[in-house]
Amino acid sequence: MNVNRIAVVTESGNGLGKSFANILLNNNYNVILAASKKSFELLSQDGGVHQDYKLVKTDFTSAESLLELKTKIDSEFGRLDLLVNNAEIANGFGQKIDQINLDEVRLVYETNLFAVIRIIQVLKPLLEKGIDPNIINITSALGDINKMRDDEFCYSNYCMTAYATSKAALNMFTHLQCKEFKPSKIKINSFDPIALKNCTHNSVTICDGIKDDFIALIRHEESPIQ
Ligand SMILES: NC(=O)c1ccc[n+]([C@@H]2O[C@H](COP(=O)([O-])OP(=O)(O)OC[C@H]3O[C@@H](n4cnc5c(N)ncnc54)[C@H](OP(=O)(O)O)[C@@H]3O)[C@@H](O)[C@H]2O)c1
Known part of the structure; x- marks a missing residue:
């Protein structure tokens, strides 16, 4: 069991981040919600459910904003x-292909990939001081080439070029x-929050099996994905 562990969840106002944050809270984590824009406003107004969280306004595409987050933690x-x-x-x-707008693609990559690299670079010194430090990168089956090649996979015809490639x-x-961190104490995992086994998921809830996998990861019982 984790006692008073410290976790950061990026964005938790609208969707699954909120579910992750609640699971962490129920597993004895101090949770820092890093959010900007709409999420931040929603969470700021949320005096009930989220009162146990520390909310830090953060734009993940801004190095300056991430340094402020690091200083606060x-x-x-x-x-x-x-x-x-x-x-x-x-x-x-x-x-x-003729409809793809490269500026929109860049925008997606900025948050889905570059911001993840940046936030790990910035927070790594704090993770190195952490207890069993762990990074969980939330991914999607749409970015899994093997699943997308499988015609039986329910979303194999979904085409979201920027999102899926990011x-x-x-x-x-x-x-x-994962390879680089192996000699260190930092663990890193991919986690797909939606087990698209039967394609009847509700995209803002985490079904029980998946929730258990996530709990196993945050309790360091096993690493089901990576
Ligand atoms: N939902 C699904 O069915 C599904 C399936 C597979 C994987 N996933 C993965 O699960 C994760 C959560 O998905 P979701 O559906 O819950 O997402 P969502 O509702 O679209 O929420 C994403 C949030 O990211 C925030 N964000 C974007 N750019 C940001 C930036 N530069 N700085 C700070 N915040 C930023 C947005 O905050 P603002 O509103 O404040 O802009 C938004 O609330 C994602 O990684 C997604 O790829 C989801």
Whole structure:
């Protein structure tokens, strides 16, 4: 059981981040919600459910903003035990090659990939001081080439070029970091929050089996994915 571990979840106002944050809270984590824009406003107004969280306004695409986040964690806790990279942008559904707008693709990559690299770079010194430090990069089956090649897979016809390729790149980044971090005490995992086994999921809830996998990860019982 984790006692007073310190976790950061990126964005938790709208979707699954909120579920992750609640699971962490129920597993004895101090949770820092790093959010910006709409999420931050929603969480700021949320005096009930989220009163146990520490909310820090953070734009993950800004190095300056991330350094402020690091300073706040450092001064309050002096270390970080868990980083959940959850924030995303998803756009361009169904676009064909002639419809793809490269500025929109860059925007997606900025949050889904570059911001993840940046936040790990910035927070690594705090993770190195952490207890069983762990990074969980939230990914998607849409970025899994093997699943997308399988015609039986319910979303194999989904075409979201920017999102899917950014998640595929994130998967490779996670794999490479896993190798790099192996001699150190930092663990890093990919985690797909939706087990698209039967494609009847509700996209803002985590089904029980998946929830158990996530809990196993944050309790360091096993690493089901990576
Ligand atoms: N939902 C699904 O069915 C599903 C399936 C597979 C994987 N996933 C993965 O699960 C994770 C969460 O998905 P979701 O559906 O819950 O996401 P979501 O509702 O779209 O929320 C994503 C959040 O990321 C935040 N964000 C984007 N750019 C940001 C930035 N630069 N700085 C700070 N915050 C930023 C947004 O905050 P603002 O609102 O404040 O802009 C938004 O609330 C994602 O990594 C996604 O790829 C989801």
